[in-house]
Amino acid sequence: MILPRPTTPRFLRTLKLIFRPVEYLDDYGQQFGDMFAVGSEDYPFVYVNHPKAIQEIFTADKEIFDSGKGNAVLKFLLGANSITLLDGEPHQRQRKLLIPPFYAERLRAYHQIIDNIAQEVTNKWQEGQIIRVRTHIQDITLQVILQVVFGLEQGQRYDQLRDLLTTLLEALSTPLSSTLLFFPQLRQDWGNFSPWGRFLRCKQQVDELLRREIQERRQENNLDKEDILSLLLATSYEDGKPMTDEEIRDELMTMLVAGHETTASALTWALYWVYSQPIIKDKLRFELSGLGKNPSPSDIAKLPYLGAVCSETLRIYPVALTPFPRILKKPFDVMGYHFNPGTVLTPCIYLVHQREDLYPEPKKFKPERFLERQYSPYEYFPFGGGNRRCIGLSLAMLEMKLILAAIVSRFDLALTTHRPLKPVRRGLTLAPPGNFKLKVKAKFNA
Ligand code: HEM
Numbered sequence: 001m002i003l004p005r006p007t008t009p010r011f012l013r014t015l016k017l018i019f020r021p022v023e024y025l026d027d028y029g030q031q032f033g034d035m036f037a038v039g040s041e042d043y044p045f046v047y048v049n050h051p052k053a054i055q056e057i058f059t060a061d062k063e064i065f066d067s068g069k070g071n072a073v074l075k076f077l078l079g080a081n082s083i084t085l086l087d088g089e090p091h092q093r094q095r096k097l098l099i100p101p102f103y104a105e106r107l108r109a110y111h112q113i114i115d116n117i118a119q120e121v122t123n124k125w126q127e128g129q130i131i132r133v134r135t136h137i138q139d140i141t142l143q144v145i146l147q148v149v150f151g152l153e154q155g156q157r158y159d160q161l162r163d164l165l166t167t168l169l170e171a172l173s174t175p176l177s178s179t180l181l182f183f184p185q186l187r188q189d190w191g192n193f194s195p196w197g198r199f200l201r202c203k204q205q206v207d208e209l210l211r212r213e214i215q216e217r218r219q220e221n222n223l224d225k226e227d228i229l230s231l232l233l234a235t236s237y238e239d240g241k242p243m244t245d246e247e248i249r250d251e252l253m254t255m256l257v258a259g260h261e262t263t264a265s266a267l268t269w270a271l272y273w274v275y276s277q278p279i280i281k282d283k284l285r286f287e288l289s290g291l292g293k294n295p296s297p298s299d300i301a302k303l304p305y306l307g308a309v310c311s312e313t314l315r316i317y318p319v320a321l322t323p324f325p326r327i328l329k330k331p332f333d334v335m336g337y338h339f340n341p342g343t344v345l346t347p348c349i350y351l352v353h354q355r356e357d358l359y360p361e362p363k364k365f366k367p368e369r370f371l372e373r374q375y376s377p378y379e380y381f382p383f384g385g386g387n388r389r390c391i392g393l394s395l396a397m398l399e400m401k402l403i404l405a406a407i408v409s410r411f412d413l414a415l416t417t418h419r420p421l422k423p424v425r426r427g428l429t430l431a432p433p434g435n436f437k438l439k440v441k442a443k444f445n446a
Pocket residue numbers: 083084085095149254255256258259260262263266319320322323324325382383384385386387388389390391392393395396
């Protein structure tokens with residue numbers, strides 16, 4: 001069987017994928033259905049949009065695919081030791097060390113930190129003020145990473161890293177600057193006058209600060225600290241060897257890049273959906289009020305409607321349109337199609353989340369669907385799946401719930417325009433436009 005494929009020239013397709021990613025997928029998804037191919041005839045890039053096919057991919061033998069190779073484009077940012085760039089045994093070895101700090105029982109230690117940061121940033125909001133949502137939310141999620149993952153306390157290095165990391169990631173966040181990711185030949189260092197030159201200098205300073213922090217923390221050897229960096233410093237591989245400073249630095253950068261922008265985008269969407277539909281805001285407030293005054297973060301994290309709002313937020317516009325590409329190392333069959341080594345199989349999160357047979361009226365934001373039925377990990381997978389599934393899933397969901405609850409219970413916010421908010425590209429991800437604003441109508445004492 002031969003897969004359908006678009007006839008649009010490659011260059012035009014790539015431009016559409018960069019500047020109008022959702023239309024790109026909507027158009028081809030409607031035209032071609034469950035699976036379609038782009039790229040070369042010999043080594044096609046295949047979008048897979050059927051849950052059965054996705055199950056076959058996510059449950060296949062780990063040795064069949066490489067993914068790290070497909071992420072090589074991120075080496076300049078994350079470093080060569082990043083888990084996202086590794087495959088096979090080195091990848092599994094690294095995952096074994098990185099996953100335990102994210103177990104649910106460990107995350108309990110972070111509840112209060114997340115709640116405090118959310119309160120501190122939003123306490124400054126005043127009635128009548130117009131909030132540029134992403135700036136504030138990203139400040140919260142960046143501080144969560146600095147405190148929970150890097151274990152930093154507020155002070156000079158905290159402020160330096162906070163500023164540098166914001167500049168670093170902003171440099172790659174517009175649809176135009178995202179072209180640097182797709183066309184490496186555009187990365188030209190013409191000093192501080194060129195975006196790439198500015199990026200390189202900023203990255204050097206971040207690397208230096210992280211190197212110093214890791215060295216000092218190794219010397220400090222404080223076994224009482226519960227942040228993820230401390231846990232990584234204390235752990236070792238099966239052969240007893242500890243992680244090297246370079247490995248730890250690259251994983252810190254990976255968790256920062258993978259964990260802070262993504263969560264900020266998801267939360268910004270959540271605020272848009274909640275405040276564009278008053279009934280959802282009312283239902284959330286009602287559910288929260290059932291916990292009484294000063295509810296514990298652990299109780300908030302268990303609320304079903306709040307969870308459903310977060311899940312629906314990640315369904316309708318998933319932050320990642322696709323998980324990492326799976327590059328075949330061996331021949332493999334999916335739903336009757338035969339693929340040769342070199343083929344790139346890409347389960348498409350966005351198109352599966354838009355399937356009418358799974359999600360009736362898929363363009364409507366309806367949290368109730370997550371209360372009425374359970375979706376399999378092949379029907380709903382905003383965090384990817386199989387042996388590469390996001391390691392920060394539980395932290396991200398916890399942050400979304402606690403921060404959304406902190407805002408909804410204390411503020412009445414209003415949209416400043418009734419034009420529907422359309423997603424835009426932000427690096428490799430999909431995000432609400434950076435200029436999305438909300439007006440503070442009322443501030444309550446929760
Ligand atoms: C809403 C927030 C987030 C979303 C939507 C998200 C989504 C994803 C997706 C789609 C993948 C690829 C999985 C695959 O290919 O199957 C991934 C991988 C990853 N994510 Fe997340 N993520 C989020 C938050 C986080 C956080 C908070 C962290 C850590 C602090 C994190 C760390 C990682 C890492 C390290 C990987 C690579 C896993 C591997 O290669 O084995 N993510 N994430």
